[in-house]
Amino acid sequence: MAARMKDIAEDLGVSLMTVSKALRLHSDISEQTRERVLRRARELDFQPNLIARSLVTRRTYLVGVVIPDLMHSFFAEVATGLSRRLAPHGYQTVVANSDENAELEGSQIEMLLSRHVDGLVIASAQENWQSRMPGPLREGKIPYVLIDRMPDMAGIDYVGTRDEEVGALATEHLIQQGCRRVALIRGPGTPNARRRLQGYAETLAKHRRALDLNYVAVGGCDDEGGYRAARQLLGLKQPPDGIFCHNDPIAAGAIKAILEAGLRVPQDIAIIGAGNVRYSDLLRVPLSTIDQGSTKIGETAAEFLMESFNSKSNLGGRTVLLEPRLVVRESSRRSG
Amino acid sequence: MAARMKDIAEDLGVSLMTVSKALRLHSDISEQTRERVLRRARELDFQPNLIARSLVTRRTYLVGVVIPDLMHSFFAEVATGLSRRLAPHGYQTVVANSDENAELEGSQIEMLLSRHVDGLVIASAQENWQSRMPGPLREGKIPYVLIDRMPDMAGIDYVGTRDEEVGALATEHLIQQGCRRVALIRGPGTPNARRRLQGYAETLAKHRRALDLNYVAVGGCDDEGGYRAARQLLGLKQPPDGIFCHNDPIAAGAIKAILEAGLRVPQDIAIIGAGNVRYSDLLRVPLSTIDQGSTKIGETAAEFLMESFNSKSNLGGRTVLLEPRLVVRESSRRSG
DNA sequence: CTGAAAGCGCTAACAG
DNA sequence: CTGTTAGCGCTTTCAG
Numbered sequence: 001m002a003a004r005m006k007d008i009a010e011d012l013g014v015s016l017m018t019v020s021k022a023l024r025l026h027s028d029i030s031e032q033t034r035e036r037v038l039r040r041a042r043e044l045d046f047q048p049n050l051i052a053r054s055l056v057t058r059r060t061y062l063v064g065v066v067i068p069d070l071m072h073s074f075f076a077e078v079a080t081g082l083s084r085r086l087a088p089h090g091y092q093t094v095v096a097n098s099d100e101n102a103e104l105e106g107s108q109i110e111m112l113l114s115r116h117v118d119g120l121v122i123a124s125a126q127e128n129w130q131s132r133m134p135g136p137l138r139e140g141k142i143p144y145v146l147i148d149r150m151p152d153m154a155g156i157d158y159v160g161t162r163d164e165e166v167g168a169l170a171t172e173h174l175i176q177q178g179c180r181r182v183a184l185i186r187g188p189g190t191p192n193a194r195r196r197l198q199g200y201a202e203t204l205a206k207h208r209r210a211l212d213l214n215y216v217a218v219g220g221c222d223d224e225g226g227y228r229a230a231r232q233l234l235g236l237k238q239p240p241d242g243i244f245c246h247n248d249p250i251a252a253g254a255i256k257a258i259l260e261a262g263l264r265v266p267q268d269i270a271i272i273g274a275g276n277v278r279y280s281d282l283l284r285v286p287l288s289t290i291d292q293g294s295t296k297i298g299e300t301a302a303e304f305l306m307e308s309f310n311s312k313s314n315l316g317g318r319t320v321l322l323e324p325r326l327v328v329r330e331s332s333r334r335s336g
Numbered sequence: 337m338a339a340r341m342k343d344i345a346e347d348l349g350v351s352l353m354t355v356s357k358a359l360r361l362h363s364d365i366s367e368q369t370r371e372r373v374l375r376r377a378r379e380l381d382f383q384p385n386l387i388a389r390s391l392v393t394r395r396t397y398l399v400g401v402v403i404p405d406l407m408h409s410f411f412a413e414v415a416t417g418l419s420r421r422l423a424p425h426g427y428q429t430v431v432a433n434s435d436e437n438a439e440l441e442g443s444q445i446e447m448l449l450s451r452h453v454d455g456l457v458i459a460s461a462q463e464n465w466q467s468r469m470p471g472p473l474r475e476g477k478i479p480y481v482l483i484d485r486m487p488d489m490a491g492i493d494y495v496g497t498r499d500e501e502v503g504a505l506a507t508e509h510l511i512q513q514g515c516r517r518v519a520l521i522r523g524p525g526t527p528n529a530r531r532r533l534q535g536y537a538e539t540l541a542k543h544r545r546a547l548d549l550n551y552v553a554v555g556g557c558d559d560e561g562g563y564r565a566a567r568q569l570l571g572l573k574q575p576p577d578g579i580f581c582h583n584d585p586i587a588a589g590a591i592k593a594i595l596e597a598g599l600r601v602p603q604d605i606a607i608i609g610a611g612n613v614r615y616s617d618l619l620r621v622p623l624s625t626i627d628q629g630s631t632k633i634g635e636t637a638a639e640f641l642m643e644s645f646n647s648k649s650n651l652g653g654r655t656v657l658l659e660p661r662l663v664v665r666e667s668s669r670r671s672g
Numbered sequence: 673c674t675g676a677a678a679g680c681g682c683t684a685a686c687a688g
Numbered sequence: 689c690t691g692t693t694a695g696c697g698c699t700t701t702c703a704g
Contacts, residue, residue, distance in 0.1 A: 002477070047446060047449060050447075050451045051390050051452055052391055071409065071412050073407065073409065076412045079406055080433060083432070092430050092451075093432075095429055096419070097419050114383045114385065114386045116386070141338070223618060252618040256617075279588060282588040282592060284620055
């Protein structure tokens with residue numbers, strides 16, 4: 001069996017407490033004793049049992065991360081940002097996949113709570129977070145941060161993107177590029193998808209253009225959906241000459257459909273996505289996109305959590321909305 | 337505070353043990369008592385404290401996953417396969433990013449061991465696993481499976497791809513497509529990169545072609561590296577007319593360099609990658625690739641671990657080498 | 673079928 | 689500076 005503090009204590013003829021303190025570099029231990037303890041610990045390749053420690057300190061140095069799909073690079077980037085900020089402080093992350101399934105999400109969260117993680121980061125698959133929220137979270141027993149999917153209630157920590165602005169930036173850009181009929185391939189029914197739609201609509205209005213629902217197609221979450229939605233738009237008597245896609249995978253699928261139809265991107269139809277996914281630059285046509293700072297979202301969530309850990313009072317209700325940034329590549333560049 | 341078993345016991349006027357057994361559905365509890373306990377537990381929204389349980393059962397239902405880069409979709413896919421297989425059995429995964437850094441990898445593993453995870457899955461960034469392997473792993477105290485990067489020693493569980501075959505399939509394909517000068521952009525210094533090189537070399541030999549080291553460039557791990565390596569190859573007096581790239585990101589970077597140089601893919605230079613990453617089909621030029629069954633790798637590793645958990649004896653030394661599969665897309669299709 | 677005793681490995685609080 | 693006492697919340701073992 002692995003060495004315990006007790007073993008070190010017996011070997012050295014000191015008490016268990018002395019060992020415990022020496023190992024944690026408490027000040028009230030003589031230089032000499034500390035040395036002896038540390039040396040013996042090294043010899044035995046001693047590692048403290050974090051489970052036992054957690055049981056008494058009530059800190060696990062574990063953060064639960066609940067996301068719908070690790071394979072969607074947006075979430076992989078968030079998770080990376082998160083653990084990059086957390087790791088230097090000794091935290092590790094338990095990553096749970098909810099598969100976009102509200103029920104599974106719930107049970108994963110319960111298990112994480114059973115494990116007494118110090119905090120949670122959740123991209124919820126719930127349609128309305130309010131009703132399904134597990135008790136301990138509702139009661140503010142444990143700090144948690146929602147990301148990406150914005151909660152429909154106040155008082156909750158949230159990190160995401162200014163989604164109206166995402167829609168507005170993209171739409172404005174397409175109009176500036178001379179597009180006459182700007183379409184939208186919208187994502188799932190989540191609140192933040194709705195907000196992008198809103199930014200799209202407002203920008204059209206600003207330019208005194210009518211919002212034509214024929215130009216709003218539903219695209220699901222991935223390239224498959226984007227492909228189908230684009231084909232649908234291409235079937236209109238007056239197909240669009242610019243499309244804002246809810247995310248980059250959707251945009252990639254749309255481009256595929258357009259090229260297959262014998263049209264050119266951006267000359268016939270300009271395309272812009274959102275997310276600035278890692279390989280957007282290498283796609284069929286280098287993809288213009290709206291950068292959401294996905295890594296930054298993870299980093300910010302990490303900071304929120306660590307602030308909560310170090311503050312006894314409940315800081316709930318902090319919100320950071322990252323400012324989206326237009327990234328112009330070939331798929332939408334018509335001028336110059 | 338959250339409810340404890342003790343609370344339930346007191347409320348019901350039974351002993352703590354009765355509660356413990358009832359909750360775990362032990363058979364030696366009367367139907368009636370069990371009902372009472374379960375009901376009260378539900379009322380109090382009781383969740384067992386897994387930390388306390390772990391301390392005594394010595395099982396955490398936690399699996400450590402150590403990978404170099406979550407943002408590389410190959411690893412995201414492995415992680416997904418892993419947790420998909422593990423979750424139904426009540427396991428969760430602690431994911432640690434090693435950032436391709438051997439030292440960080442080591443400390444993350446130590447921490448996972450301190451947490452007493454039940455097992456580990458590691459894509460090691462160590463040049464030679466043998467020497468740096470943490471003690472408890474060396475002594476077989478805890479089950480672990482290496483993935484992707486093959487260990488240079490026997491007796492270790494490993495799940496990966498038949499890497500010689502990856503190299504051979506790709507090279508053979510390029511030759512079949514009529515390439516005269518087949519180059520290789522190799523990955524990092526890991527054993528499996530070496531093995532792909534070997535498959536490449538053997539296939540050249542089989543066709544009585546000389547192995548010209550000018551045609552072997554070093555590409556790092558990502559698209560940046562692929563871009564640079566390709567530019568280097570393009571600088572040769574006799575540039576290659578076919579390139580096998582160690583992975584898809586590298587291939588994507590190489591394609592970028594080639595197109596920028598005013599050459600065509602595949603007409604001037606045919607390209608094939610490896611990994612069959614999710615969006616390979618949507619790249620600049622749809623990318624031919626060698627599928628490594630990344631999700632399957634995760635699933636298999638999960639099964640290895642669970643077998644180990646359920647068997648007292650050490651099963652070490654199991655190896656699964658998945659058979660790679662050629663996926664031909666446009667980037668290498670010259671005939672027909 | 674039920675419960676009392678003992679302890680997992682560690683730390684907080686306080687006494688010497 | 690060092691050690692003693694008393695748990696953390698649960699399970700294992702064994703006696704009633």
